[in-house]
Structures are given as structure tokens and as C-alpha cells.
Amino acid sequence: MVNALKNAPIAVLDYELTCATGCGVAQLRSALALQQSGLRANDFEHSTLPTWIGRVPELDNFRWPDNDALWHSRNNALIHLALHQGQLLTNIDALATQFGRARIGIIMGSSTSSIDRSELAYRHLTPSGELAPEFQQENVLNPHAPGLYLAHLTGISGPNMTINTACSSSAKVFASAARWLQAGLVDAVLVGGADTLCLSVLQGFDSLQLVSEQRCKPFDDTRDGINLGEGAGFSLLARSGEACLPAKALLRGYGESSDAHHMSHPHPEGEGARRAIEQALARADLAPADIDYINLHGTASRANDSIEGKLIANMFGAEACASSTKAWMGHTLGAAGIIESLVAVDALHTGLVPGTLNLQQVDSDIPLALFAENRQKNVHHVMSNSFGFGGNNACLIFSEANV
Amino acid sequence: MNNQCVIYGVGAWGPGFNAWSELLALKNTAVDTTVVKTNTPKPAVIPANERRRAPLPVKMAVEVSWQALQASGLSSDQVACVFGSGLGDTDITDYMCRALTTELKQLSPTKFHNSVHNAAAGYWTISSECMQAANSIAAYQYTAALSVLEALTQCTLEQVPVMITLFDAAACPAYKSLFPVEQSFAAALLVCPAGYRLDAEALAIMSCTIQEASQQNETNNDPCPIAALAKVNPAAKIAPTLMGLGDIVAGKAQQLQYTLPLGGTQNLQLTLQALTDKNTSI
Numbered sequence: 249m250v251n252a253l254k255n256a257p258i259a260v261l262d263y264e265l266t267c268a269t270g271c272g273v274a275q276l277r278s279a280l281a282l283q284q285s286g287l288r289a290n291d292f293e294h295s296t297l298p299t300w301i302g303r304v305p306e307l308d309n310f311r312w313p314d315n316d317a318l319w320h321s322r323n324n325a326l327i328h329l330a331l332h333q334g335q336l337l338t339n340i341d342a343l344a345t346q347f348g349r350a351r352i353g354i355i356m357g358s359s360t361s362s363i364d365r366s367e368l369a370y371r372h373l374t375p376s377g378e379l380a381p382e383f384q385q386e387n388v389l390n391p392h393a394p395g396l397y398l399a400h401l402t403g404i405s406g407p408n409m410t411i412n413t414a415c416s417s418s419a420k421v422f423a424s425a426a427r428w429l430q431a432g433l434v435d436a437v438l439v440g441g442a443d444t445l446c447l448s449v450l451q452g453f454d455s456l457q458l459v460s461e462q463r464c465k466p467f468d469d470t471r472d473g474i475n476l477g478e479g480a481g482f483s484l485l486a487r488s489g490e491a492c493l494p495a496k497a498l499l500r501g502y503g504e505s506s507d508a509h510h511m512s513h514p515h516p517e518g519e520g521a522r523r524a525i526e527q528a529l530a531r532a533d534l535a536p537a538d539i540d541y542i543n544l545h546g547t548a549s550r551a552n553d554s555i556e557g558k559l560i561a562n563m564f565g566a567e568a569c570a571s572s573t574k575a576w577m578g579h580t581l582g583a584a585g586i587i588e589s590l591v592a593v594d595a596l597h598t599g600l601v602p603g604t605l606n607l608q609q610v611d612s613d614i615p616l617a618l619f620a621e622n623r624q625k626n627v628h629h630v631m632s633n634s635f636g637f638g639g640n641n642a643c644l645i646f647s648e649a650n651v
Numbered sequence: 652m653n654n655q656c657v658i659y660g661v662g663a664w665g666p667g668f669n670a671w672s673e674l675l676a677l678k679n680t681a682v683d684t685t686v687v688k689t690n691t692p693k694p695a696v697i698p699a700n701e702r703r704r705a706p707l708p709v710k711m712a713v714e715v716s717w718q719a720l721q722a723s724g725l726s727s728d729q730v731a732c733v734f735g736s737g738l739g740d741t742d743i744t745d746y747m748c749r750a751l752t753t754e755l756k757q758l759s760p761t762k763f764h765n766s767v768h769n770a771a772a773g774y775w776t777i778s779s780e781c782m783q784a785a786n787s788i789a790a791y792q793y794t795a796a797l798s799v800l801e802a803l804t805q806c807t808l809e810q811v812p813v814m815i816t817l818f819d820a821a822a823c824p825a826y827k828s829l830f831p832v833e834q835s836f837a838a839a840l841l842v843c844p845a846g847y848r849l850d851a852e853a854l855a856i857m858s859c860t861i862q863e864a865s866q867q868n869e870t871n872n873d874p875c876p877i878a879a880l881a882k883v884n885p886a887a888k889i890a891p892t893l894m895g896l897g898d899i900v901a902g903k904a905q906q907l908q909y910t911l912p913l914g915g916t917q918n919l920q921l922t923l924q925a926l927t928d929k930n931t932s933i
Contacts, residue, residue, distance in 0.1 A: 350863070350916055359767065361789070363744065370748035370825070377825055386829045391739045391768050391789035405915030407861065409790040409797040412739075412768030420786065424801060431652045431804045433861060447751045452763035504784035506776035508728075512764040520782055637764055638773025640785055 253502075254533040258426050259488040259495035260646065261343070261436075263590045264333040266326065267479030267577040268302030272333035273594060279576075280591075280602050283622065286577050287463055287475055295450050298461045302477025302578025303445055304329070318385050321365035322444040323358070324397045330442070330480035331401060339484055339493055340402055340438060346492045347435040354408040355425050356394040357418025357441040359582030359636075361410065364446035365389060394442050406434050412582065414636030415545075416504075417441060418481065419585025422644050423502040425485050435486060441586040442480035449476055449581060456512060464548035464579075465606040466572035467557055467618050471548045477578020481586040495649040497593045500629070501534070503527030507639025514551055514635060518559035521635060524643040525563060532645040534629055536564045539645070541601050543592040543632040546572020547579055556633065557614030566615045569623070575605035585634040589644050592630035596648045599624050654803040655858040657926070659725075659812075659851050660841035662718030663893060664692050664711050666834045666877060670718060674890070675897040677876035684877045685834070697778040704761050705774055708740045711837035712771035712818040713778065719839040720779070724851040725812060727779035730841065731805060732814040734772045735788040735798030737885025738822060738830055740765070745823040771818065783811070794819075795888040796911035796919035802842060803859055812843045817886035834880050836887040855899045856924040864918050870910045871895055888912075892921060899925050 263273065268286025270276030279286070287300045310325045331337065343352060369383035383389070387396045395410040411417050411424065418441020425437035443449075453459050453476060460473030488495060505527070507520035515521070529536065542564065545556055553572075560568055573591050580587055595601055600622055607620040627648075634642045661671040667687040668674040677684065692714035697705060705713075712734060720727055743766045750758055767773070769787035776785050784805075790797040795817050802815040818837035822830040842857060843849065862868060875894050881887040888911055895907040902925070909921040 363747075366744055366748050367751050371752050373825060378828055379825060384829060387791070389826065389829060390737065390791050392737070392791040392794075395789075396791065399915065405917070407797060407800060407917070408793075408914055409788050409801070411786065412789055413772070413785070413787045414767045414769055423784075424786070427801075427804050427808050431654065431808055433800070433804065447756060448747050448758075448763075448766070451751060451756050451758045452747075452760075452766070455758045455760040455763050457760075504786075506772075506782050506785045508776050508780045508782050510777065511770070511773050512760075523782060636769070637767045638769045638785070638787075639776060640769055640772070640787075 252533060253426065253500050253531045256430060257488045258429055258485050258499040259491060260497040260499060260593060261484040261486055261491055261493040261495060262336055262339045263483040263593060264330060264336045265479065265481035265587050265590050266304060266330035266333060267580060267587055268304055268477050269577045271306045277598060280600060285575060285605055292445050295447060297450050297454055299459050300463050300475045301445060302475060304478055319388060319397055319400065321362035321388050323360060323362045323364055323394065323442055326444050326478060326480045327394060327397055327442045331482060336482060342492055343436045343484065349403050350405045351435040352404045353406040353428050353434040353437040354395050354398050354404050355421040355437055355439045356398060356410045357421045357582050357585060358394045358410055358412060358443055359414050359417055360443050360446055360449060361391045362388045362393040363448050364444050367447055398440065404438060413640040414638060415581050415584055416634040416636035416640045416642040417582035417585060419589065419634035419642035419644055420504060422499055423504055426499060426502060429485065429487050436491060437485045438482060439485060440480065440482040441583040443580055443582040444478040445476060458549055460548065463606050464575050466546040466548040466574050466604050467553045467610055467614055468607050469609045469611045471553060474547045474549055475578040477580045479577060479580035479583040479587045481583060481590050483586065497596050497649055498647045500647045501528035501532030501645035503643040505641045509639050512637050514555050515639065516555065518555045520639055520641045521556065521559055524641040528643040528645045534645065538629050539631045540569060540627040541592055541595050541630045542568060542570035543588045544570050544572045545633040545635045546574055548574055554611065554613060557616050561615040567617050569601060570616065571602055571604040571618065573602055585642060589632040592632045593646050595627045595630055599627055601625060654807045655845050655856050656803050656806045656842035657845060658840055658854040658857050659843055659849055660719035660722035661893065661896065662715030662839035664715050665836040671893060674893060685879055697774060706740055706743060706765055707835065708736065708818055708820045709771045709774045711835060712816050713775050715837045715839040716775055716814055716816045719814060719841040722851060723841045724849060727781040728783065730781065730812045730814050731783040732772060732775060732816065733786045733788060733798050733802040734816045735794045736818050737789060737791050737794035738819050739768050739789065741823040741826050745825060792885050793912055793914040794885040796913045799859055799921060800919055806842050806844055810844045812841065812847065815840045817889050819884045819886040832884045836880060836884050838889050838893055853926050855896055856926060859919050859921045861913065862918050862920045864916050868910045868918060868920050869908045871907045895923055899923050
């Protein structure tokens, strides 16, 4: 394969996230260890849908900085919250000192961007049908809102884009960032993903009859749909060995493909997903048996889990160590790619493999030995799957930094 | 790194033109492109029953991609794609936000799945049977620059042909105060890595570099028939480049440069060069 990452890996210098399971990686770790799900019965404002959601309760107390009125949206609040976890801002400053802010890029992934703010704006249109003054937010009411807000918060002034490929968005940010770094366009990239709960996604997925009224049960025989969640995650990337910060992990492989099948239904044999996984393995120069943990897309929809489960069993064997973490935090859509990748990356450090929560009886058609309890093991290489509407697939492989 | 790629196909649709050749032909006419109407495209590659349900941004993006693909003679499954739109589908945003203010809050499932920013990439890959990587980018007023940068980087680094499709439809009425876009525009450029051999005629070499905005850049300022639209419609910022490509192919210019804003403090400097031998590429 052209462009193997094996000999020129990308260093993951830092990562942070916020979702219903935890505000920051430290909280996420303790919740995972205690098997505490962040799902709750739907109490989202203005929604009466009978379902469970992964809402971030810290957003209730979020206080906007002064003078930022034109940046207000729930999605931006979540970005602000997640960016201020751990040492992320300190480390961004260290890279800015080393490389200069114009040599750092931003690639965000999102599905809703700030559509939550549009929903609110439409509840307050003027009598003549125009946006009220507080909603005249050109930098928020467009799909690049997450990238624009991140540049505003960090002062990063290099190339900046938002990838919107639905639920694969913030997995694909790693692939684009790897290309930008390999091509020398920039010296570091702040990649991220952010999506917030809003009526558009709650009602939209309900219109497709994909929302479960119960806690979601990925890969279970009785699974009947997804729970929606919200979250944001970030990672700082640079060419290995060049940054002033030590690597916490390595991005070793990525794969991107299309199903060419249907807008909202996966390819029945998972052909697109297989292509993405094969590409990622080839770039990483790893065999299926080398992968110690797979974070599955595992939405708990009947179709996804059946197709993905059979494909993984076929490629990695029935005993592959894999789980879906959707029942911990809900499906965070455009943020799922990075949040679930970071759950897997964190396993390189903790050795904790989270179980597939709520799993009681694995679907008899899915030949995978999945488990609900956590497992502790040595983890050297991890993989994460993300599949989105439009048949858009991405697969990422990360390795421990000292391999 | 050197990101020189070879352009093998162009597609265009917008006010007063249904193809790249028709855009070029507007140069010497008195057509007022700020008022002219163009029929909604009917991309033949989308099956009729799917086409009926496809919104305008999807139709125009798929139409121009199909035009560029046919000019290249490639099969779509050989071509990765980068779709860029600065505003997305504001008509669907408008529909959803209005529906969500009602008591029942019911959404059409078709409109919901069409609301994703990658609807155009989805319809394209599905109807043309393309299983390659498909990207969908938003960078507001910088969308054209970021899409070109992303596509040329992918094309050279991964040695794969890439379709660059830029599209922005007129904004919905409620958003007109923010985005004064009255007309729709779409264009596609199919680029191949240097040395990639095709039967089709190579049109020009394209490359780009990132430069500080403070730097004085050489830029071609020839009048563009849709100059007013290019100021407000993020996708249409590529229109002057499409005009220059016409001059290169016609032998009227050897090299032309265009400056596209990248945001921050930077510009993308885009260079078009004539090919010395149209059949052997670079």
C-alpha cells in the first residue's frame, strides 16, 4: 500500500473528552471501572420521546465567558467544556510556542454542528420570519461552526475545516490530519468531534424507527434500537518524534470507504466496512490477530450489529476481544468516532477493556464471544469502527507509543 | 510537498450555464447572470425514483460530478471524492426547524436522512457505485480552498484520482440576512496523480501552496461572468479558476495563479499550468 503509516506514524500527544460517562478522561476511567453508564430516561428540554439519552449534566451549569454572545450554542458550550479538561490547553500552548499557531491545523468532525441553535432561533423568529438579533450568528449557523469556534478559543490560525460525514465524521478527522502531517502542510493538528443532543436528531432517528424506548442493548438478542447521546473529544497530533511533548499513543492505520448501497441502511454484507478495516490493517502493517481490542460501531440497531458482528467474526475470529460502548454514553453521532477511539486508546494505558453494557444474550446470529463485564489485559494495538449515513465508513488503528 | 495533479474532467452548473463550456461561453455575452434562471439539473446517473426525492444541492452536486467523470473516462469506483459545501442544505434546515416548532415535531424520514451534510457524497457513491473514500467538508467561506487542499493532498499522497465537488444552493429566506446567497452554483474537478495515464485528454496541471495573507501574491484578475456570486456563494469562489482553465486549454495562457482565502492569516495560492504534451501528462 502507498502511504503506510508503519514507518512514519503519527504521535497522539494528548487527548481529552466529555460525554455522559464522564467529564474528562479521569472521570471516564473511574466510571468505566465501576461499570457506571451515563444513560438516563429522556429528560431533554422540549422532548417527550420515550427513550434513554446520554446527556452531559455539566452543561446545565455551563457559564459563558463575557463577550462571547455571538458564539452561543449548546454544541459550542460542549466544545468549551471538553477543551478545558486535563492539560489540553496547556499542551496546545506548548505546541504553539514550538511551531507557531499558523503551523497548527484544526480538523473537527460533527453531524449536527450547531443545529441546536437553529432550532432555538426558529422558536424566536421575528413576525416577518427573520432571525432575531441574538441569533444573527453567521459563525454558528453554518456547518463549520465547530471548527470556527475552536479557532476562536485556541487562537490556532492554520488550515481549519469541519468534516461532516454523519457518524464517521470524527474518525475521518484522523485520516485527514495524518495526510496533512505527512504532506508537511502543518506541524501539528488539533482534531476533534462534537455533537449535542437536539430535537433534530431525537425526532429524526425516531422518524426512521431506530430509537429504542429502553436502555440500548448492543448485540443483544432483544436489542431494538439506539439511544442518542452527546459528547466532544479532542486529540493533539504531530509527526512522531518532532513535538516537544511525549507521545501517549501512535496512530498507525486508517481506512475510509463507501458502501455504495443506501443512505440510511448499511451494506448487507458489510463490504464497505470490510474495505475500511482492510485498509487500516494494511497501513498499520498488522494482522487481525495483532489487534488486542476492537471498539465496535455497535449502535444496537438490528441491522448494524448483525452486519458488523458477522463481519468482525469473519475477519478477526469468534474470540476477538471487542465491545460496543454505546450503552455507556449513547450514540454521540459525529463525536462517536473520536470518543470511541479515545476509549480504545485509553485502554493502551489502563489495560481496561470495557464490556458491552446491558448485554444479556448475544444475538444467536452473531458468532462473536462478546461480554458485558469489563476485562483486564495487556493491550498493545486497538481498533475503532465508525459507520455513517450515506454509507460512509472509517476504521482507525492505534498502538502504544513504545512499540 | 509537491502536490501537482492533472485535471482530466470539469463539470459546472449555475446561473446561465449547464456545463463548463457554457460557463466559458458566458464570457463574451451580455447575459446578466445575476437574474438569469437555469433549469434544475436532472443527473442521469441517479435512478428516476431516487432523483425525485433528492434535494437541489444533491442534484447539482451529482450532476457536475457526473460531467467531470464522463470527461475523464474513468469509472467512479476508481475515484475518491471530496465534496465541499459552505452552507449545506439550508432549505432542509428550514424545513426541520419549522417542523420542530410544532406540537407533534414529526419529521419526514427521507428529509431527515437527506439532511446530513454528506447527502451529496452519499447519493453520488450510491448511484455511481463508488466504494472509494468519500469526504464531506464544510469550511464556511473558505470551503473551496480547504476542499482543493484536501483533495490535492489525498491525490498525491495516496496516488488515487480524486473528484473535487463544490456546491452551494441559494440560502433559505430566514437565513438571507446572514448568507445573502440568491443563486445556486456547483462545480467539479477530477484530478489524477502525476503520471496516471488515461485515454482522455489532460487539461492542465493544478497545484497549491499555503501562504501568509500578508505576502503579495500574483493573482489572475480577469473578469469572471459570475463575479458577484463568487463573493457570497462559498462554492462559487472556484469560478475564476474554471474560467482560467478555459484559457489554458485554449492555449491563451501558459500559467495562471489564483488566491483563495483559507481563513486565519493564510491564503491558498492555486496554480494552473499548461501541459506541454496533452497525452503524457506531467
